Amino acid sequence: MVSHLTTEAARSIAEAVPDPEVPVLTLGDLGIIRAVALSDAGVDVTITPTYSGCPAMNAIGMDISLALTQAGYGAVRIQTVLSPAWSTDWISAEGHAKLRAFGIAPPHPRGTVLPVACPHCGATNTSEIAHFGSTACKALWRCNVCREPFDHFKCH
Amino acid sequence: MSTASISLSKEPLVRFILRRADDALVLGHRLSEWCGHAPLLEEEMALANIALDHLGQARALYTYAAEVEAAGLDEDAYAYRRDPVDYLNVLLVERPNGDFAHTIVRLWLYSAFMSLWWQAMTGSKDAQLSAIAARAVKEVAYHLRHAANWLVRLGDGTAQSHQRTQMALDQLWPYAGEMFTSQPDEEDLIATGIAIDPETLRQAWLTRIMNEAAQALLKMPTAPFSQQGGRSGNHSEAMGHLLAELQFMQRTYPGAQW
């Protein structure tokens, strides 16, 4: 195996893959890459699915395989592990900042009740329009100050 | 790839998993029938999202059933190559959607039960079932909240919305009891802590249902839980029509992918 093809490098490549539905976030920001293991047979990447009904999970597996193959890694096997269940608490602090900059209010820590701050103007005078939004992970909110609608990444 | 129907495993754990997977798939299919017909754009998205959650739960359960059965089957074989008599879902989920109130009342009755069921299953001695439950329990909380909110809006709404919601509750009530039945082949699974006895959830379910029905100004039905049979493969006529649509592509073009 070529010397620069290390486990650490493979992990960085997998973690840098953008999420297909919220492309400002990488899979590393989302926290769904659980393990990367290199062997003579290739690379094993273990991921934790986000939502049962998330149609992006197949695409995520394919995107990881493609990125690693293009970087010169051999056979890529994607394994999914369900336990412990993924939670929005696994999204990194950097991920939160990226979501806000993209106009999506990031999720609160699980078990907390906090006002949802408008990602445009920062006001906390906001209200929910619909708790099922454009994708499984988001609810639709509205800012009562700047009047802009915005997505809120649901706590999960 | 064959179009031939597969035969149903006799293995109790496989059957236990398929019963719940079938509930999720069939209800998910019913909810997906609202695509393009929902009364509001937000509701269109909500029902599609909820349908997707059920499809995702069904997929996880079918995949696990295939692993346990170890007969070379996969999730698609269970979904697309079983005849109605080998589907084990409760009759409640196969009822046609009816109007919007009917769809909401069914989702509410079912989600109120499943939120308790998934919660209890997070403690299953079977690690995979417990892991699937840990994810599903969070999803069903949203489904239940959504259905209960609508129940109050409709029940405590206009004269027409109230009347339709009451009628839906009266019509669906006889089907609700089947959710609390367990099958003879589940006894060992329950004794060993892999499965749970749904009867133990009945009181908590009923308390919640009565409380929310009261908020929605609905009268509790007094009819007995007379309609059951789906768990043993005795389905209503609606199930054949549902599967004809759900299975059409794979039965016609075996193994088709896109």
Ligand SMILES: [Zn+2]
């Ligand atoms: Zn604002």
